Amino acid sequence: MIEQSFIEVYDKFKLQFYRRVFDQVRERDGSLSAMEAFSLEVIFMLDKPTVGQFADFLKISQSNATYKVNSLMKKGYLERHNSSTDRREYHLVLSEKFYRYRALMSTYEHTVMERIEQRIPPEDVQKFDEILQIMSNELMPECDR
Numbered sequence: 001m002i003e004q005s006f007i008e009v010y011d012k013f014k015l016q017f018y019r020r021v022f023d024q025v026r027e028r029d030g031s032l033s034a035m036e037a038f039s040l041e042v043i044f045m046l047d048k049p050t051v052g053q054f055a056d057f058l059k060i061s062q063s064n065a066t067y068k069v070n071s072l073m074k075k076g077y078l079e080r081h082n083s084s085t086d087r088r089e090y091h092l093v094l095s096e097k098f099y100r101y102r103a104l105m106s107t108y109e110h111t112v113m114e115r116i117e118q119r120i121p122p123e124d125v126q127k128f129d130e131i132l133q134i135m136s137n138e139l140m141p142e143c144d145r
Contacts, residue, residue: 024101025037036072036077039054039068040077040098043078048091051066051069051090069092076097077098078092081093
């Protein structure tokens, strides 16, 4: 029962996210493709990865990752910053343009959280938060950055 309930909630979040991605994707010069939008999300979650780390995580070639990065840089969503420890290496840093885009994309999550706090008693919200933290910190090691 819990597995089915979790899948239903997860699927609803994904559907809403996909709807927003396709709403943002336009057939005009400089707009993001759906694949670019997903690439930005991965870069965001990896927290300033190198191109190699980005490629390794997605299991794509370094040249394919570089192509995606260059396209996102041209569109103004991404910047390269030299590493402070190794000047030959650089990290992918998201631009202000990305964060404006991300703010548009995360409104649904905020809406659901507000609804949870309105509908569920505070002690249950606290327990739910503890469960989510355990899931994130302990039960999903494959997704650690």
